[in-house]
Amino acid sequence: MSAMKEKNPWQTPVTIIITVIGVIAIVALVTVAVLQNRPLPQKYKYGIVLDAGSSHTALYIYEWPAEKDNNTGRVEQTHSCKVKGPGISSYAHDPLKAGESLRVCMQEAEQRVPGKRHQETPLYLGATAGMRLLNIENSSASDEVLKAVESALQKFPFSYQGARILSGQEEGAFGWVTVNYLDDRLTQGLDTTGALDLGGASTQISFVSEKFDGSESPSNSVTFRLYGNDYNLYTHSFLCYGKDQALRMTLAQQTQSGQASILDPCFNTGYTVMKNYSVLYDSPCVSDRKPQNAPATFNQTGKGNFTECQEVVKSVFNFTHCKYSQCSFNGVFQPLLQGPFGAFSAYYFVMNFLNLTDTSIPLKAVEDKLNSFCSTPWNQIKQQHPDVKVKYLAEYCFSGTYILTLLTEGYKFDQTSYSNIKFIKKIKGSDAGWTLGYMLNLTNMIPAEAPDSPPLPHAGYVSIVTIMAVLLFILFIVSLRPLWPRCSKQPQIV
Numbered sequence: 086m087s088a089m090k091e092k093n094p095w096q097t098p099v100t101i102i103i104t105v106i107g108v109i110a111i112v113a114l115v116t117v118a119v120l121q122n123r124p125l126p127q128k129y130k131y132g133i134v135l136d137a138g139s140s141h142t143a144l145y146i147y148e149w150p151a152e153k154d155n156n157t158g159r160v161e162q163t164h165s166c167k168v169k170g171p172g173i174s175s176y177a178h179d180p181l182k183a184g185e186s187l188r189v190c191m192q193e194a195e196q197r198v199p200g201k202r203h204q205e206t207p208l209y210l211g212a213t214a215g216m217r218l219l220n221i222e223n224s225s226a227s228d229e230v231l232k233a234v235e236s237a238l239q240k241f242p243f244s245y246q247g248a249r250i251l252s253g254q255e256e257g258a259f260g261w262v263t264v265n266y267l268d269d270r271l272t273q274g275l276d277t278t279g280a281l282d283l284g285g286a287s288t289q290i291s292f293v294s295e296k297f298d299g300s301e302s303p304s305n306s307v308t309f310r311l312y313g314n315d316y317n318l319y320t321h322s323f324l325c326y327g328k329d330q331a332l333r334m335t336l337a338q339q340t341q342s343g344q345a346s347i348l349d350p351c352f353n354t355g356y357t358v359m360k361n362y363s364v365l366y367d368s369p370c371v372s373d374r375k376p377q378n379a380p381a382t383f384n385q386t387g388k389g390n391f392t393e394c395q396e397v398v399k400s401v402f403n404f405t406h407c408k409y410s411q412c413s414f415n416g417v418f419q420p421l422l423q424g425p426f427g428a429f430s431a432y433y434f435v436m437n438f439l440n441l442t443d444t445s446i447p448l449k450a451v452e453d454k455l456n457s458f459c460s461t462p463w464n465q466i467k468q469q470h471p472d473v474k475v476k477y478l479a480e481y482c483f484s485g486t487y488i489l490t491l492l493t494e495g496y497k498f499d500q501t502s503y504s505n506i507k508f509i510k511k512i513k514g515s516d517a518g519w520t521l522g523y524m525l526n527l528t529n530m531i532p533a534e535a536p537d538s539p540p541l542p543h544a545g546y547v548s549i550v551t552i553m554a555v556l557l558f559i560l561f562i563v564s565l566r567p568l569w570p571r572c573s574k575q576p577q578i579v
């Protein structure tokens with residue numbers, strides 16, 4: 086055996102030098118290209134929206150890249166703060182307290198938004214059904230409350246943009262914008278998702294239906310042109326059909342004769358509380374039905390019967406008159422249900438607690454679950470859920486029954502369309518609700534026309550520069566072929 090040694094042509098000094106220079110050139114070229122065109126360090130802008138709901142106020146902080154205001158999906162919720170205490174409409178007798186109640190969350194916002202952005206950060210407060218009801222009942226009181234929150238908010242260093250009561254249409258439409266913006270459906274021109282919002286004092290349904298052009302009921306029609314697409318949205322807000330006011334209506338229904346006690350099928354057996362007639366009837370949703378000569382209080386005792394509860398709940402809906410081709414309830418027009426729906430706020434709280442967020446199950450199974458929950462004694466319910474707020478816990482039988490009835494009898498969801506509902510709280514980290522849509526609209530962040538298609542994205546640019554550099558280098562090496570050392574076919578024997 087003889088030792089053989091091949092002479093590797095790549096090891097000649099010329100090729101080594103060429104290779105090293107080539108590699109250095111590529112690295113330098115790519116580095117310069119990448120650094121030169123790297124997106125600048127990201128700067129963010131902020132916006133703050135206060136959702137002054139009937140049951141409570143919440144503050145949301147949104148953030149988006151400073152140079153890309155128009156890009157869909159780029160605005161995100163970075164923080165939320167729940168105001169302690171009730172909604173601002175509950176401070177009608179002491180409006181200054183409504184302003185004060187916002188202080189803690191506003192101070193939190195001061196901490197969260199970088200100081201140098203404070204002055205340019207828009208701050209909005211939108212009030213919903215609680216203030217709508219107060220405005221009906223006592224408009225000077227609602228003005229006082231708005232004035233008080235206004236002067237409280239103006240003390241903070243943000244760019245205050247006003248506090249006002251949203252109309253039901255706005256509340257429904259902006260909830261729909263939020264859901265579809267977060268799902269990235271608007272820029273893509275995709276089919277949209279409907280929005281179902283169940284608050285404490287009102288509830289909204291909003292969706293696009295092919296059959297609906299707005300002509301049959303103009304007051305339910307909202308048109309948008311977003312990113313070059315036209316949308317004709319159906320939306321309706323039912324005042325008094327939020328879950329707290331609906332509960333009042335069912336109690337009013339059961340206390341018509343002004344009795345001193347009622348057996349309420351919507352509460353668990355063994356549950357009993359004393360309620361005040363004047364407190365119960367202190368709302369425009371029921372005030373006209375206050376029984377004469379009723380005692381000051383009545384005892385509400387649970388009977389825990391889902392079927393009977395559903396009967397009482399049904400009685401707060403009016404199905405008799407409809408002057409349109411079709412109605413949901415109370416003579417309100419509603420086109421054919423279409424597409425998927427996102428159901429949020431109390432829809433989510435309640436159905437999540439009852440383990441009913443899976444909408445692929447038969448409606449009969451939803452009823453069975455409610456049946457068994459409602460008939461469970463109150464003691465047992467409390468024992469099973471020691472950490473849940475007693476007020477929420479006591480109302481889940483009613484709330485679950487109300488939601489099922491509202492969806493199926495009210496809005497006419499059937500087995501198939503029910504399975505198109507998704508109970509949601511957040512989408513990609515941002516809460517579902519009207520606040521984001523409201524801010525996007527007021528800051529003109531959703532353009533009517535599609536923005537020009539962006540130039541090559543950074544990653545694409547880097548890839549192309551790298552590929553080109555490598556190709557150039559290969560071409561260079563190949564062009565030097567005449568200088569390549571000849572390699573003999575025969576291995577040399579040393």
Ligand SMILES: Nc1nc2c(ncn2[C@@H]2O[C@H](COP(=O)(O)OP(=O)(O)OP(=O)(O)O)[C@@H](O)[C@H]2O)c(=O)[nH]1
Nearest residue numbers: 138139140141213214284285286287430431434477
């Ligand atoms: N079970 C449960 N209920 C909740 C929770 N938070 C709020 N609720 C109740 O759910 C209902 C709706 O709450 P929200 O969506 O905050 O209602 P809101 O915005 O104050 O009322 P609107 O002005 O009508 O929109 C109210 O009855 C609340 O008391 C929760 O964490 N769990």
Ligand SMILES: [Ca+2]
Nearest residue numbers: 138213284430
């Ligand atoms: Ca709300």
